Amino acid sequence: MMLSAGxxxxxxxxxxxxxxxxxxxxFGFALFVVPIFGLFIDVKVGVVISTLAGLASSTHQAVKDxxxxxxxxxxxxxxxxLAGMPVGLLVIIVVSSDTLQVVIGLLVILSAAxxxxxxxxxxxxxxxxxxxxxxxxxxxxxxxxxxxxLVVLLQARxxxxxxxxxxxxxxxxxxGAVSLALYTLAGRLGWREISAALIAFPGLAIGIAAGRWAxxxxxxxxxxxxxxxxxxxxxxxSTLAGLx
Numbered sequence: 677m678m679l680s681a682g683x684x685x686x687x688x689x690x691x692x693x694x695x696x697x698x699x700x701x702x703f704g705f706a707l708f709v710v711p712i713f714g715l716f717i718d719v720k721v722g723v724v725i726s727t728l729a730g731l732a733s734s735t736h737q738a739v740k741d742x743x744x745x746x747x748x749x750x751x752x753x754x755x756x757x758l759a760g761m762p763v764g765l766l767v768i769i770v771v772s773s774d775t776l777q778v779v780i781g782l783l784v785i786l787s788a789a790x791x792x793x794x795x796x797x798x799x800x801x802x803x804x805x806x807x808x809x810x811x812x813x814x815x816x817x818x819x820x821x822x823x824x825x826l827v828v829l830l831q832a833r834x835x836x837x838x839x840x841x842x843x844x845x846x847x848x849x850x851x852g853a854v855s856l857a858l859y860t861l862a863g864r865l866g867w868r869e870i871s872a873a874l875i876a877f878p879g880l881a882i883g884i885a886a887g888r889w890a891x892x893x894x895x896x897x898x899x900x901x902x903x904x905x906x907x908x909x910x911x912x913x914s915t916l917a918g919l920x
Contacts, residue, residue: 679872683717687725687872688879695733695880697906699887700894702737702841703823703848704906705730711913721869724859728873729880731852734845736884741842746835750846752802753809753826757851760813767818774918776818781915787828788907804829809847816851817858823848824910827903837891837899 679687690712698705706726713722738745767776808829816822826847830840859865894902 679717679721679868684872684875686716687713688876691729691876692879692883692886694729695883696887696890697883698730698733699737699884700891701899701902701906702837702844703827703903704910705733706821707823707906707910707913720864721872724864724869725872725876727852727855727859728869729876731849731856732873732877732880733884734848734852738842738845738849741838741845743842744838745842745846746839749802749805750843752805753812753829753847754850756806756809757813757816757822757847758854760810760815761817761854763810764814764817767814771818777914777918779918780815780821780824781911781913781918784824784828784907784911784914786911787824788904788911791828791831791907792904812847812851816855821910821914822851824907827907831900831903831907837894837896840899840903 690709694705694708697708706723709726709730710719710722713719713726717725808825811825812822815825823844826844830844835843856865
């Protein structure tokens with residue numbers, strides 16, 4: 677069933693806001709889009725549209741700001757994430773999605789609280805990178821949310837915004853591409869989802885342009901507060917979704 681004209685307009689408006697949010701903070705596209713899409717279109721369709729539009733947004737940010745990418749760090753996270761994805765497929769067989777969402781939510785809330793209190797990760801060894809990347813890959817294929825472990829790690833390392841944003845988005849690009857491949861193999865990526873994403877692309881461009889303008893006015897402390905707030909929202913949303 678194709679989406680109505682009204683649904684497509686709403687998709688476009690939501691994508692504008694999500695693109696703005698991700699361009700300013702570096703993440704949060706799916707966090708914002710998927711719950712709202714679920715209010716007026718099928719959640720499974722919404723997840724695929726979110727992945728398509730989110731991949732475009734992440735690719736733009738990773739390419740546009742590529743000079744700021746911490747390449748060794750991004751490389752470790754990508755490889756570890758790819759290694760974790762097959763494990764995630766096994767996890768969804770053993771663990772219920774509700775239980776998984778509650779566990780993820782509580783861990784993210786605790787992580788955000790620890791970061792807010794000044795806890796930082798300053799390891800010479802890249803062990804923490806491999807662990808965060810692996811967990812991100814597991815969550816990508818088991819819960820369709822790979823951002824929290826990456827954001828917690830990069831925020832704990834106190835990366836400046838101009839490095840944080842493109843580095844985390846470089847990892848999102850790979851995860852999004854693999855997710856789309858899996859959706860295609862599962863028969864979940866069709867013309868309905870592609871056409872909705874294409875129609876939403878003008879809104880994506882507007883949101884990105886507005887976000888790039890706005891982020892020049894965000895101070896380092898303001899950026900930190902924004903990231904921590906989004907992590908807290910992610911944790912609460914995931915926990916409530918699992919419980920209800």
